[in-house]
Amino acid sequence: MKNLFKVDLDVKTMVQLAMFMAITIILGYVNKIIPEMPQGGALISIDVVAIFLCAYLMGAGYGIICGIGVSILQFVLAIATYWGPWSVLLDYVLPLAVCGIAPMLKSTKIKNIPIYWGIILSMILKYLCHFASGAFLFAEYAPEGINPIIYSLTYNLPYNFTTLLLCMVVVPILYKRLKGVLR
DSSP states (O other): OGGGGOOOOOHHHHHHHHHHHHHHHHHHHHHTTSOBOTTSOBSOOTTHHHHHHHHHHHOHHHHHHHHHHHHHHHHHTTOOOOSSHHHHIIIIIHHHHHHTTGGGSOOEEETTEEEOHHHHHHHHHHHHHHHHIIIIISGGGSOTTSOHHHHHHHHHHHHHHHHHHHHHHHHHHHHHHHTTTOO
């Protein structure tokens, strides 16, 4: 566990981090072709796959840096839309940073199917960030007569669940092929 958060920012690792951040941004643009939900957010978020790969291939410290770096890049590139500092924190910085902690939990196999428990935990935490943002920052967008907390729970669940499913399938496949390439 000690080496899991160890970060050594030499030229090689900074280039690898930049590569994962660039892939995440590019996948974010690719994600734009997927229809959006009525009040923002895609039906699935393919960009976090690159952050998970960074975390599993390089370590949790690098994954967290990648997630935070991507959130900063989204603002620098004018991709992000926000409504104040809490929105920045709950919609961008925290949800992407928690994707970096995925390697903290060991992966297991059930009948030769890899289960990445860290992805599940990270996606639950990511969902909670988006839920808090929706319930407390965007409560006025809940339809009349619907509790904003219930609305945020149900609004953010489909997108985070489909993203979880995608990551549980794609990350193990790509990780298996890439684990000998980096470092």
